[in-house]
Amino acid sequence: xxxxxxDKTEVQNAVTISELSKFYxxxxxxxxxxxxxxxxxxxxxxGPSGSGKSTLIRCINGLExxxxxxxxIFGEAAGGKRNGKTDPRHKTGxxxxxxxxxxxxxxxxNCTLSPRKHKRGTRDKLxxxxxxxxxxxxxxxxxxxxxxxxSGGQQQRVAIxxxxxxEPEILLFDEPTSALxxxxxxxxxxxxxxxxxxxxxxxxxxxxxxFARKVADRVVFMDAGxxxxxxxxxxxxxxxxxxxxxxxxxxVL
Amino acid sequence: MGxxxxxxxxxxxxxxxxxxxTFLVTVLCCFCAAVLAFAMEFTRRSGRILGYVMRFIIDxxxxxxxxxxLYFVFFVLPFYGLTLPPMVVGVLGLSVYxxxxxxxxxxxxxxxxxxxxxxxxxxxxxxxxxxxSVIIAPQMLRNIAAxxxxxxxxxxxxxxxxxxxAVPEMLGEAFDIASxxxxxxxxxLVVGIIFLSLALVIAQLVRLLEERMQQSLKR
Numbered sequence: 001x002x003x004x005x006x007d008k009t010e011v012q013n014a015v016t017i018s019e020l021s022k023f024y025x026x027x028x029x030x031x032x033x034x035x036x037x038x039x040x041x042x043x044x045x046x047g048p049s050g051s052g053k054s055t056l057i058r059c060i061n062g063l064e065x066x067x068x069x070x071x072x073i074f075g076e077a078a079g080g081k082r083n084g085k086t087d088p089r090h091k092t093g094x095x096x097x098x099x100x101x102x103x104x105x106x107x108x109x110n111c112t113l114s115p116r117k118h119k120r121g122t123r124d125k126l127x128x129x130x131x132x133x134x135x136x137x138x139x140x141x142x143x144x145x146x147x148x149x150x151s152g153g154q155q156q157r158v159a160i161x162x163x164x165x166x167e168p169e170i171l172l173f174d175e176p177t178s179a180l181x182x183x184x185x186x187x188x189x190x191x192x193x194x195x196x197x198x199x200x201x202x203x204x205x206x207x208x209x210x211f212a213r214k215v216a217d218r219v220v221f222m223d224a225g226x227x228x229x230x231x232x233x234x235x236x237x238x239x240x241x242x243x244x245x246x247x248x249x250x251x252v253l
Numbered sequence: 254m255g256x257x258x259x260x261x262x263x264x265x266x267x268x269x270x271x272x273x274x275t276f277l278v279t280v281l282c283c284f285c286a287a288v289l290a291f292a293m294e295f296t297r298r299s300g301r302i303l304g305y306v307m308r309f310i311i312d313x314x315x316x317x318x319x320x321x322x323l324y325f326v327f328f329v330l331p332f333y334g335l336t337l338p339p340m341v342v343g344v345l346g347l348s349v350y351x352x353x354x355x356x357x358x359x360x361x362x363x364x365x366x367x368x369x370x371x372x373x374x375x376x377x378x379x380x381x382x383x384x385x386s387v388i389i390a391p392q393m394l395r396n397i398a399a400x401x402x403x404x405x406x407x408x409x410x411x412x413x414x415x416x417x418x419a420v421p422e423m424l425g426e427a428f429d430i431a432s433x434x435x436x437x438x439x440x441x442l443v444v445g446i447i448f449l450s451l452a453l454v455i456a457q458l459v460r461l462l463e464e465r466m467q468q469s470l471k472r
Contacts, residue, residue, distance in 0.1 A: 062375065092376075093376070093377075094376035096369060100372060100373035102370065102373070102388055103392070113377065113379075117383050118378070
């Protein structure tokens, strides 16, 4: 178990993962993962492709099932499978590598769909809220457009807004900049930094080491389905403890 | 006995009397088949055992002749105490038969939707029904507008089957005229032309609908 690096003594765990294992048939994609993320903490998960980092965060919000081990969200156990309205995983929001916006809905409708379906308020109130969030990600003027009319970077900012509109307590990012053209990466990272600075609990799978350096409280390095190393970014980047991490860093930095 | 153009024109009104029935059966069947296929396709996807059962049912529907199905409902069920009016049997029979095919079309339309759409719906904690009705169905319909339209035309063209169970549709009406006068060329040709015009109208409507859907995608 790793202790979280925060000043406060009594901070609630947002996510507690213990002994979590995930199999695809015979293949063990995640091997006895232990990880605690405290409320307000920003964790960057990195590692070579196929190391299980995406699988791990997909387990947290129930997009993947797992076969053994435990997952708690704010102290509430979430089983291997989803269970209806009371599932604590409802406190999570997610941003995907390929945006996954709904192509047949406007930007605004993409953002308000889930709050509307969860009866978070009247349409007017939710529209206003969504416009506020869209303003924050600097894309308010595109609210009535369709996703296909936007650039990749714009689409990803909409996807971030859509996740924020559910007012999630934990934000999950699954390689949010990997599908973007290089010149669009920064506009998305800027928004992510901004979101991070607002005190949200974030777990980001990313290869953007600059982002990790800037906002992460801890870096989790995974390889071959295991957590190999957990460290503060300054320690991780300057003096990685394991050879595997050192090798990975030599390739991405 | 050559083709009598005047005679052909004179029987048009009598055949057109059956047009409302043909039209009604077509519209009802298109609607029922579309809804039924929707239920069948999403049942097929909803669970393992239910999925296998539904797959068998869909295959069975598609693998038996439509006439056998119609005769079964019309002649065999009354033997077991269930007698339905011909119109009901006809609509039911055609709807079920074509729902089997439409379910396959839906399947292709859903398979073409990127996996990420389901993921996003789940990540936004939408219920299964909301996911299907708001996210998946609209994108599916856009994918399958053309093949679905084909089946609607097929349903129209299958209405003459109902003549065998005494539903007064157009081809049956034409045959009644023919057997009275022993002139076959004119009634059959008239019916053929009417069906052709109807099919062309439907096809054109589908094309317009398709174009509109594509436009909303491009917007």
